[in-house]
Amino acid sequence: MSELTIALDIMGGDHGPPVILSAALKAIQKHPDTHFILCGQRTVIEPALLELSDQQRTQVTIEHCDEVVEMGEAPTAALRTKKFSSMRRIIELVQSGEADACVSAGNTGALLTLAFYILKTLPGIDRPALISAMPTAEHHKVFLLDLGANVNCTSEILFQYGVMGSVLAQQVAGIDTPRVALLNVGEEDIKGNAQVKYADQLFRNARGLNYIGYVEGDDIFADVADVVVTDGFTGNIALKSTEGLAKLVIKEVKRQSQVNVFTRFMARVALPLLKTIYNRVNPDQYNGASLIGLRGIVIKSHGNASADAFYYAIRQAREEARMRVPEKIRSKIETVLLEQL
Missing domain, CATH: 3.40.718.10 (Isopropylmalate Dehydrogenase)
Known part of the structure; x- marks a missing residue:
């Protein structure tokens, strides 16, 4: 399989960018076959990348996002008013095919709402599940x-x-x-x-x-x-x-x-x-809930996740992308679900 691309919401979570960036750096160093799109404020992300080697730096793209979906923000508000947020951007990258999967530790309700609105569910699925x-x-x-x-x-x-x-x-x-x-x-x-x-x-x-x-x-x-x-x-x-x-x-x-x-x-x-x-x-090590049933891979990390815990969520995203899980679900639906309902 060709190189995987994973989009990360750097601004989400209870502990903010430091924890997420630490996990991202670990993932970059451990998975040289993976490209990472880091979505968030460029001035926050760039200093953390200084410790990467020149080769590792080629694994990273920064997508500057001015807006942040706050942890207590209403999901509908995030959908209507935060059109340039890091959370929304990672989902858009999956929808466009620029990323194979995305991970966020941000507001759960907002992530569910944005993913459902942007990616839509697979045929035969009424609601995605965590x-x-x-x-x-x-x-x-x-x-x-x-x-x-x-x-x-x-x-x-x-x-x-x-x-x-x-x-x-x-x-x-x-x-x-x-x-x-x-x-x-x-x-x-x-x-x-x-x-x-x-x-x-x-x-x-x-x-x-x-x-x-x-x-x-x-x-x-x-x-x-x-x-x-x-x-x-x-x-x-x-x-x-x-x-x-x-x-x-x-x-x-x-x-x-x-x-x-x-x-x-x-x-x-x-x-x-x-x-x-x-x-x-x-x-x-069990952090990383998959939002399955969508036309793309979205992984939700705990908001209070440590750097190690968020890394496990990134690893889950890689595994699901490597196995092309949405495609396998679609195939199973065609043979089982649509015949039943």
Whole structure:
């Protein structure tokens, strides 16, 4: 495949350009086969590029953008009044084909609105979804969607999510026949509301999907499914609760290791094990939610992401661009989704 091009919103995020630029420099140095378009204020970006070699500097193009979409700005205002913002520009670059994918840590609502307006959804898809990978007990990944793009979803939209999630798991995680499950309050057929029950029937009637039925919240990490489908309201709560628990565990392990001389000694002995566990549950490496269902690749990083976390989002964008995920979703829709609905 020819050189990939990734557009980055340098001005987005809670911590601003310093964190995003640090991640961008790391990506430039690690991926010499990738060209990066850095969108934002030129006076902010140019000083950070001084540490790059002459060769690495050829991997970078600066797109000066006067405007910034603020984190608390209303999505409709960003759409109407910020036509020269860095966030809008990265999406326009994907729409025009100048970039293969884009990444932003900015205002989630604004990013969703701009991406939906500029890129449009694939045929057969009503609404895009935010999807991200999470760790499982068997050292695999489970893809959870929707993570907050749509808090109210019809049964048909949940079914569309399952199709798209299956494609992403297959292409990015390399799973031949991903196990698709529907999140519910119980595994029994009688459990759940009418929306979930009808979605269950759509999945059962579909050909070309490895649907395994209902799962509960504690099954998400048990490696019983590769894709777990739910609405954005429930999915966002599940995601944030998981991240909060992971941070609590990490913080508590650090605190307990410093209680006294004995615990400090034991912590030193157990350091390799603790590092392994930390690397497994550290939310940073799972940063980067894909806004799938669009006619282009848009990756949303957490607003409070560290430089390492934003780098993982860039890596996710590269992987999806390399695998041409939107094209694979379109093909799957033609063979499964449009026949079903």
